[in-house]
Amino acid sequence: MQSWTSDEVPKEYEYGKPFLPFNLMCELPWPMRLMHEWYLTASELGLGMITVHVSEDAFKDGPNANFAFTFKDLHAFFKMDKMDINLVGTWCLEHYILFLVYPTDQTIVVLDPADYGKDAYMEFLCLLNLAHGRYKKRGGYVKNPSREKLYIRGRWPCYKQPSLTNLCGYYVCEMLRVNGRYKTEFTDLLSIPYSGSQFDQKTLINLCVDLCRFIRRDICNHLGEFYDPHSELATDPKFKNLREWEREHDVD
Structure with missing residues (x-):
């Protein structure tokens, strides 16, 4: 997946552009393709980022704050690049022991x-x-x-x-x-x-599948546990279909 070349999509991340060529995207598991479709729709509507709500009882050692990640983070793990995504950064900034x-x-x-x-x-x-x-x-x-x-x-x-x-x-x-x-x-x-x-390609793909499913169902979904009710996604009427996406697409 890291060695493809194509004129269909830019090699580096560009907002609103596909992450991978269509023929490679078709080879990915359905949850990843569905996450990519969600991203393309969101970028067409102008959504800038996804914010995550952390419940007050998630950690014992102090107040919790919402955090955000961008579509550039999604682009990184679709290409199996460094996962700088904040979802992982909250657990481990770099190497973990x-x-x-x-x-x-x-x-x-x-x-x-x-x-x-x-x-x-x-x-x-x-x-x-x-x-x-x-x-x-x-x-x-x-x-x-x-x-x-x-x-x-x-x-x-x-x-x-x-x-x-x-x-x-x-x-x-x-x-x-x-x-x-x-x-x-x-x-x-x-x-x-x-x-x-050591991870093989299938294991890495399965991790991305799990993370895509988690983002859609638990963060972007208006019924999700980590859905931020005060975010741009939640408060702007034009994003209604995005936050209710699972009603029509929950088949994975």
Whole structure:
């Protein structure tokens, strides 16, 4: 998808122009084609961006604010380019390393798609050890009271991002999908065999399908959980068909 050449569409993003030539678009899954059709209709009507409403109970640590992403962001992942889209940026600005802390087991599991060594995040591990020491002093239960430091399970088998690529956002999305539910025991975590630890084209396409479906159903849809009732999409009468798009097109 990244090597196509065509006079039908510009190579770089231009507002209102198709993301891909028609023949390539026809090869994509239906949810992606439907998202592209929504974008073309929205750009014809003059919609500038999509805003996302974050509910007040989404995070515990402070007030939540709406955020926006542009059609240029959509263009990026349709071409499998760097996913700078704010939907991913809220979870991870660039590379992610996930630390799963199990205080009673005195264990930290490190999920790192770039496979760095411990030295790369040693300062953070020191902070976790200090926090766990305070947890024990306050009466927190541990299975082995004689152990002084947390046991680090590094290089846990997970999807590993190939070097010299800029697809970290896709790896974040897949990590959240695979390990989205809280696990009380680190032994319950799914492990990815190293032989299949990098995304193939089908996996990347499936991630884009899920994200397109989420944007349409939950953000742009007037009944969606993350629909912003104060946005341009919601308040301008000319966008009525866009916000009620799912009534006629919800077949995926």
